[in-house]
Amino acid sequence: xxxxxxxxxxxxxxxxxxxxxxxxxxxxxxxxxxxxxxxxxxxxxxxxxxxxxxxxxxxxxxxxxxxxxxxxxxxxxxxxxxxxxxxxxxxxxxxxxxxxxxxxxxxxxxxxxxxxxxxxxxxxxxxxxxxxxxxxxxxxxxxxxxxxxxxxxxxxxxxxxxxxxxxxxxxxxxxxxxxxxxxxxxxxxxxxxxxxxxxxxxxxxxxxxxxxxxxxxxxxxxxxxxxxxxxxxxxxxxxxxxxxxxxxxxxxxxxxxxxxxxxxxxxxxxxxxxxxxxxxxxxxxxxxxxxxxxxxxxxxxxxxxxxxxxxxxxxxxxxxxxxxxxxxxxxxxxxxxxxxxxxxxxxxxxxxxxxxxxxxxxxxxxxxxxxxxxxxxxxxxxxxxxxxxxxxxxxxxxxxxxxxxxxxxxxxxxxxxxx
Amino acid sequence: xxxxxxxxxxxxxxxxxxxxxxxxxxxxxxxxxxxxxxxxxxxxxxxxxxxxxxxxxxxxxxxxxxxxxxxxxxxxxxxxxxxxxxxxxxxxxxxxxxxxxxxxxxxxxxxxxxxxxxxxxxxxxxxxxxxxxxxxxxxxxxxxxxxxxxxxxxxxxxxxxxxxxxxxxxxxxxxxxxxxxxxxxxxxxxxxxxxxxxxxxxxxxxxxx
Ligand SMILES: [Zn+2]
Ligand SMILES: [Zn+2]
Numbered sequence: 001x002x003x004x005x006x007x008x009x010x011x012x013x014x015x016x017x018x019x020x021x022x023x024x025x026x027x028x029x030x031x032x033x034x035x036x037x038x039x040x041x042x043x044x045x046x047x048x049x050x051x052x053x054x055x056x057x058x059x060x061x062x063x064x065x066x067x068x069x070x071x072x073x074x075x076x077x078x079x080x081x082x083x084x085x086x087x088x089x090x091x092x093x094x095x096x097x098x099x100x101x102x103x104x105x106x107x108x109x110x111x112x113x114x115x116x117x118x119x120x121x122x123x124x125x126x127x128x129x130x131x132x133x134x135x136x137x138x139x140x141x142x143x144x145x146x147x148x149x150x151x152x153x154x155x156x157x158x159x160x161x162x163x164x165x166x167x168x169x170x171x172x173x174x175x176x177x178x179x180x181x182x183x184x185x186x187x188x189x190x191x192x193x194x195x196x197x198x199x200x201x202x203x204x205x206x207x208x209x210x211x212x213x214x215x216x217x218x219x220x221x222x223x224x225x226x227x228x229x230x231x232x233x234x235x236x237x238x239x240x241x242x243x244x245x246x247x248x249x250x251x252x253x254x255x256x257x258x259x260x261x262x263x264x265x266x267x268x269x270x271x272x273x274x275x276x277x278x279x280x281x282x283x284x285x286x287x288x289x290x291x292x293x294x295x296x297x298x299x300x301x302x303x304x305x306x307x308x309x310x311x312x313x314x315x316x317x318x319x320x321x322x323x324x325x326x327x328x329x330x331x332x333x334x335x336x337x338x339x340x341x342x343x344x345x346x347x348x349x350x351x352x353x354x355x356x357x358x359x360x361x362x363x364x365x366x367x368x369x370x371x372x373x374x375x376x377x378x379x380x381x382x383x384x385x386x387x388x389x390x391x392x393x394x395x396x397x398x399x400x401x402x403x404x405x406x407x408x409x410x411x412x413x414x415x416x417x418x419x
Numbered sequence: 420x421x422x423x424x425x426x427x428x429x430x431x432x433x434x435x436x437x438x439x440x441x442x443x444x445x446x447x448x449x450x451x452x453x454x455x456x457x458x459x460x461x462x463x464x465x466x467x468x469x470x471x472x473x474x475x476x477x478x479x480x481x482x483x484x485x486x487x488x489x490x491x492x493x494x495x496x497x498x499x500x501x502x503x504x505x506x507x508x509x510x511x512x513x514x515x516x517x518x519x520x521x522x523x524x525x526x527x528x529x530x531x532x533x534x535x536x537x538x539x540x541x542x543x544x545x546x547x548x549x550x551x552x553x554x555x556x557x558x559x560x561x562x563x564x565x566x567x568x569x570x571x572x573x574x575x576x577x578x579x580x581x582x583x584x585x586x587x588x589x590x591x592x593x594x595x596x597x598x599x600x601x602x603x604x605x606x607x608x609x610x611x612x613x614x615x616x617x618x619x620x621x622x623x624x625x626x627x628x
Contacts, residue, residue: 250488259492260547263516264480276473283472290471292484319474333540334516337509337531341474355546358512378544382508388537389508390530390590416546418516 011229011236015203020210022202025400027348029190033361033381034183038157039164042172045074046121046132049094049148054141055080055117061139062121065131069122076158076165078174081118087170094118094150120173124151158182184384185394193346193394197231197324204229204326205350205398207241211267212328214301215243219254222246223412224419226267226327228275230314232345239278239323241307242270244419245296252293260418265296267419268327268335272342273297274304275320278313320344329411329419330357330397336382340391347383347395351411356418358382359395428523431455431501432556435525438465438478439503439564443571445470448590449564452478452502454486456494462486468590478502479510483517495519503561504591505554508533511540515547522552525561530592565591 015022031039050058059079063069071079083091121132132149136142154173158180159165165177181187204227212225221244228240246261247254255261273295280287291297299305314322320342327349331339336358339347347359354364354376361381383395413419420428431453438451442465454462464482468474479502486494496518500506503525506514511533514522522534522541533540534552542549569592 259518260516262487262492263513264483269475272475273473276471279472290467290476290481292488294484294487295480319472332512332516333545334509334512337507337512337533338475340531341507341509343474380538388531418546 011200011203011231011238014238015200015207018207018210020203020206023205023350023398023400024202024402025398027194027198027201027396028399029185029194030360030381030383030395030397031362032184032384033379034384035160035181036361036379036381038155038160038183041156042153043156044124044151045077045154045173046124046127046129047094047150047152048119048121048136049150050117050119051141052080052115052117054139055119057139058119058136061135065135066122066126069126074120074123074154076176076178077120077154078176079120081120081174083116083118085174086118087172087174090118090150090152090173094148118150120152120154121149160184161187190394194396197346197348197396200229200231200236201326201348201396201398205328205348207238208267208326208328208350211241211243211301211303213243214303215245218301220245220248220300221261221265221267222417222419224267224328224417226271226325228271228320229324229326230312230322231324232322233314235314237310237312238307239313240271240274241304242267242274243301243304245270245300248296248300250293262294262296263334263418264294266332266335268325268331268338270296271325272320272338274299274308275313275323275342278308278311279317282311282313282315318343324348326350327419329353329413329417330359332356332418333358333378333380333382335419336380337389340382340389340393343391344393347393348398349396350398352377352397353411353415353417353419354378355416360397427458428501428553428556431460431499432503432523432525434460434463435501435503436557436560436564438463439561442466442478443564443568446572449568450478450502450504450591452482452500454482454495454498454500456498461490461494461498474590475509477507477510479506479514483513492517499523501556503557503564504528505532505534505536505552507531508538508540511538515541515545515550518548519550521550523556524552524554525556526558526565527554528591 136147152173155168159168159175159177160181160183162177165175168175207227208225211227212223215221216223224244226242227238230237230239244267245265247257248265249255274297277287277297280289299308322345324346325339325344329351330349330353352360352364357378358380359382360377361379363375363377365375384392386392434453435451439449442451443449447469448466450466452464453460462482462485464478466478467476467481497520499521500514500519501523505524505528506522507528508531527536529536531537535554541552
């Protein structure tokens with residue numbers, strides 16, 4: 001039997017008792033729903049070629065012609081760009097009609113102040129091509145000669161990382177990256193939190209598997225398990241541990257595996273209920289309030305009992321605020337929202353569930369039938385939708401070191417199981 | 420839906436409202452529900468999040484824990500739910516996994532509704548069978564109960580240090596429960612705005628006195 005003591009012990013010594021083989025791999029922060037959207041949306045914009053000394057004049061002329069133009073909407077795009085900083089496909093597209101690689105202005109202008117620049121005018125939706133041409137023809141230098149106007153495709157929204165900015169600069173148009181992330185957690189917040197949890201994550205995910213094994217070996221549930229940890233304010237405590245119990249009958253016996261079983265007994269639901277019981281106990285209240293056998297919120301295995309018995313929950317705490325939850329698999333939509341309702345700080349899961357998971361926002365290659373690969377994912381991204389849902393948290397998926405095929409899910413449970 | 424049918428649904432929603440009223444006097448967010456099988460109520464539930472210190476003890480969970488101790492899970496395939504507030508994302512997914520037949524509800528929940536208010540968990544792609552929903556039965560009464568609760572809790576716990584508790588107690592903001600975004604008319608939006616000011620005004624008064 002494994003043994004786990006709590007109280008004054010650190011996580012590290014608890015792991016030593018358990019004889020756990022930590023999973024080897026790394027944590028990958030999940031992309032938010034808005035980040036996924038931002039990385040896909042593009043629009044068409046006008047670009048006009050001009051001598052650099054006229055950039056200001058033309059900018060003003062455009063602003064006068066389009067007073068409603070919100071430049072904030074394309075602040076992530078460099079407005080005035082030199083030929084040499086354009087991505088290769090645009091250099092190809094913009095090069096002079098003479099066919100050389102230099103732009104179409106006079107050679108004398110190329111090196112001095114009046115060298116050619118490419119000015120990003122506006123989205124094409126803001127003005128008709130003919131109207132833009134007419135506007136430009138009223139302003140120097142285009143009063144004498146017609147401007148060259150190009151169409152380019154640009155990312156609609158700001159990049160969320162330096163890597164993305166660089167990629168887009170090569171792929172679309174020079175991008176300004178301001179080290180912020182309007183569509184998700186700030187990069188520095190993510191890296192700070194990753195650093196806080198990465199040392200123990202492999203162990204804790206191994207522990208979720210032990211939790212899963214103990215209930216599934218009894219025939220009570222699927223191979224899904226979870227662990228709730230307090231890893232804040234200098235504390236390191238395992239607060240709750242639970243395995244899936246969907247096949248446990250109201251009388252506590254293993255039931256035949258038909259349908260989805262008892263949905264309320266998913267590992268995440270059980271762990272949250274066990275945290276609540278610890279809180280009731282710590283507050284000196286009756287922990288049997290609304291005790292229902294269907295909730296399966298009493299410890300049912302050796303490991304669960306050992307964790308439950310320790311009075312290590314912080315006083316004056318509230319729901320699961322400041323707590324982290326580790327799960328063998330990406331939680332189903334119900335469990336993802338339960339994690340949000342409980343106001344967890346961080347969630348880490350071991351394996352994606354492309355057909356049922358509620359946390360991820362982007363699709364991933366999944367297996368359908370024998371060997372057909374399809375892009376699959378529900379796309380809910382429930383962990384971070386602050387403008388719609390009532391809480392947000394940081395979330396990571398685990399990538400095993402020896403994963404056979406990058407991005408390909410190899411799963412211990414059925415792909416279509418609700419974890 | 421004809422008159423006779425509507426009366427039947429309203430009768431069951433009336434029972435759900437009774438559960439919500441019970442929640443209100445128990446200092447719980449006033450959401451109530453009943454599950455109906457063959458025209459018979461087989462289970463009742465109300466929100467129990469405050470008493471249990473468990474943010475997932477919504478009315479639907481509480482009712483189902485009772486029902487499934489007496490009935491096999493398969494009964495839910497022929498069972499309808501009547502709930503005063505639209506099921507949240509969590510409950511909407513739970514109901515779908517259990518195979519509920521149909522859900523009737525009072526007001527929409529724009530903060531975490533799972534059947535139209537925010538997400539469409541009842542009908543989105545999933546491995547489980549979708550279910551139909553019908554919202555708006557006694558909508559005003561459901562909202563009024565939430566509003567009463569909001570004022571009641573603000574009167575009780577004005578101290579800032581209890582903010583966290585209050586946060587949960589009033590987890591469904593009465594300003595957030597109306598028609599789904601897609602159904603809202605301009606007139607209704609304007610009305611909502613007016614209501615919002617009014618509710619905020621009430622809340623502020625009670626907190627500062
Ligand atoms: Zn689940
Ligand atoms: Zn709910």
